[in-house]
Amino acid sequence: MDHTVKDLRHEQAVGRENRARRALGVLVITALVLLAVALYSIAQRRAERRVLAKQTEQRAVPYVSVIHPTAVSGESELVLPATIEAYVQSPIYARTNGYLKAWYKDMGSRVKKGELLAEIDTPEVDQQLAQARADLATAKANAQLAAITAERYQGLLKTDSVSKQEVDNAIGDNAAKQAAVQSAEANVRRLAEMESFKRVYAPFAGVITRRNVDIGYLINAGGGGSGNRELFDLAQTDPLRVYVSVPQSDGALMRRGLQACLQLAESPGENFCGQVARTADAIDPGTRTLLTEVDVPNPTGALMPGAYAEVHFAAESAAKRLSLPINALLFRPQGTLAAVVGPDSRIRLQRLTIGRDFGNSVEVLEGLTPADAVVVNPPDALEDGENVVVRNSQPVSRHAAQDSRK
Secondary structure: OHHHHHHHHHHHHHHHHHHHHHHHHHHHHHHHHHHHHHHHHHHHHHHHHHHHHHHHHHHHOOEEEEEOOEEEOOOOOEEEEEEEEEEEEEEEOOOOOEEEEEEOOOOOOEEOOOOEEEEEEOHHHHHHHHHHHHHHHHHHHHHHHHHHHHHHHHHHHOOOOOOHHHHHHHHHHHHHHHHHHHHHHHHHHHHHHHHHOOEEEOOOOEEEEEEOOOOOOEEOHHHOHHHOOOOEEEEEEEEEEEEEEEEHHHHHHOOOOOEEEEEOOOOOOOOEEEEEEEEEEEEEOOOOEEEEEEEEOOOOOOOOOOOEEEEEEOOOOOOOEEEEEHHHOEEEOOEEEEEEEOOOOEEEEEEOEEEEEOOOEEEEEEOOOOOOEEEEOOOOOOOOOOEOEEEEEOOOOHHHHHHHOO
């Protein structure tokens, strides 16, 4: 009986020990599972942080597209803006005082050299001329009497009827009277010349571009006083002078006799050709340009002074120049720049020297090479030395290429 109870108790103790071991195993396994889950969660969070940081870093670097400058043909003609001016432009002033009596030519009238333009009523000058002629007559009468007296005194001196002093006085008086005649004659010629100025003639052939006076207008000689304005503006319009500011880089192409043709927006398809007459032979330090004059015949009067025109020079440039679209330029306070991507994928802001403007593109004289990768549509915030990612290379647009070949 005792032995049976002992066995029962022993079995109960073993059971309890096994249950405790199983419970401990479950706890250990649960702890290990929880630890594994925690480690996995931590590792996953770290991986997500690394991915997020990498994506953030990648998104912080801007993506850009690049193009390469295209060469401008050396055979392209040189096209520059210009201003048409009259070959001779002159204001016509009066040379005598009076009132405008009549005018015969109005604005737009074409006149020949020596043609009468206007007449001036000069009553004061007329009266002065009449007085001067009367004074001349008096001086001639006095001179004639003095000559007769001197001649008689010289005859009386032979018979000692007069003294030598009286003869000398008579001869001196005759000389003074002759000088007075010459003075009166000079005064008459002066006033007659002034009176001739009452008729205003055209000094050269041309067109009246402005009439500034009307009948009854007070005229002062030389433009003084209340009538200090020109009577007419006269312009010689055949030929015409066309002044062009040629960039310094193209100044060496300008030579006398070089053909140049004008094109006007109001006359599409029509050319007015002339030749280079002269240059300033000096570069303007303010604009870095060479002032060039082109003389253009204008027999029909189709060209008008003061008009704007484009001058096409038949000149070929041997310099190697590049063309770049407008949307590849940056305009900063330091000048016109291009964002060039280097081999290290970093931005280099390159300052450019711009030549001709083709509309959609510009001519680059200095600052780029054909191998440079230039950012197209660069962001305004792009900075020098900034790292970028090149997405792809874009060719120059068809319109820009066409413009560069003009």
